[in-house]
Amino acid sequence: MRTGAEKTRVTTNNKKLIALDVDGTLVDHEGRMSEQVREAAQAVVEAGHEVMIATGRSLNATLPVIQKIGMTSGYSVCSNGGVTLRIDMDLPDGYEVLKRVTFDPKRALMALREKLPAAKYALEDNEGNFLSTERFQDASFGIEAKAVDFNTLLDTTAVRVVVFSSETEPDDFSRAIHSAGLDGVTYSVGWTAWLDIAASGVTKASALENLRQDLNIDPSRTVAIGDGRNDVEMLSWAARGIAMGQAPAEVADAASEVTTSVYDDGAAKVLRRLL
Numbered sequence: 513m514r515t516g517a518e519k520t521r522v523t524t525n526n527k528k529l530i531a532l533d534v535d536g537t538l539v540d541h542e543g544r545m546s547e548q549v550r551e552a553a554q555a556v557v558e559a560g561h562e563v564m565i566a567t568g569r570s571l572n573a574t575l576p577v578i579q580k581i582g583m584t585s586g587y588s589v590c591s592n593g594g595v596t597l598r599i600d601m602d603l604p605d606g607y608e609v610l611k612r613v614t615f616d617p618k619r620a621l622m623a624l625r626e627k628l629p630a631a632k633y634a635l636e637d638n639e640g641n642f643l644s645t646e647r648f649q650d651a652s653f654g655i656e657a658k659a660v661d662f663n664t665l666l667d668t669t670a671v672r673v674v675v676f677s678s679e680t681e682p683d684d685f686s687r688a689i690h691s692a693g694l695d696g697v698t699y700s701v702g703w704t705a706w707l708d709i710a711a712s713g714v715t716k717a718s719a720l721e722n723l724r725q726d727l728n729i730d731p732s733r734t735v736a737i738g739d740g741r742n743d744v745e746m747l748s749w750a751a752r753g754i755a756m757g758q759a760p761a762e763v764a765d766a767a768s769e770v771t772t773s774v775y776d777d778g779a780a781k782v783l784r785r786l787l
Contacts, residue, residue, distance in 0.1 A: 572654025
């Protein structure tokens with residue numbers, strides 16, 4: 513049952529922009545969203561806050577989350593800021609892509625291949641397709657990747673590049689990435705031997721800031737919740753940046769506060785307090 517606070521609609525003066533990471537924040541590392549988190553997220557959407565999913569997932573892997581928390585309008589940021597969506601159920605697909613930020617991945621891919629020759633590589637192109645080496649698939653792609661050779665990736669315009677090495681320890685993977693000297697791109701290393709690459713200067717925060725300005729929401733009204741290294745810029749950008757309890761130290765340091773872990777419904781606890 514909804515409480516009186518949850519039934520109250522926000523006004524223009526107290527509307528917040530609330531940016532929500534997905535994996536490790538709204539869903540656990542097995543991909544499950546608890547009822548407590550789902551209900552809390554739905555409540556802030558229903559209250560009229562400007563709720564935005566901000567995720568490393570690509571578009572098709574983000575849409576089910578948008579649906580689950582009851583978003584029928586608004587905006588979301590996918591591919592770590594590379595893709596910005598407008599949600600509108602009156603549109604044929606229920607959304608439109610407002611912006612795709614692309615880059616030439618060739619230099620970065622060649623540098624990484626030298627350091628990580630056995631790694632798997634995948635690329636999201638400027639039309640939302642995924643290409644990958646060695647039949648590399650991941651749930652965050654949202655669609656089945658087409659198997660190609662590495663040279664095809666070099667000649668493809670990218671929104672997002674993913675590198676994964678199951679044979680490399682995370683610390684060794686991080687050292688290899690840093691020694692590759694990646695120039696002209698933005699990148700973040702994940703929990704394991706996983707790397708996400710976007711165009712230079714493109715992060716969740718850069719896409720959210722563009723939306724904040726377009727919607728004329730005061731910077732003091734921004735809130736963000738996340739747990740990963742790809743959330744550092746977003747947590748620093750928000751007036752109130754909240755790290756999940758299981759977040760690495762460098763992520764927690766970028767936040768203004770820390771909630772409990774995803775397995776203790778930390779996001780729900782924060783969202784309830786926003787009502």
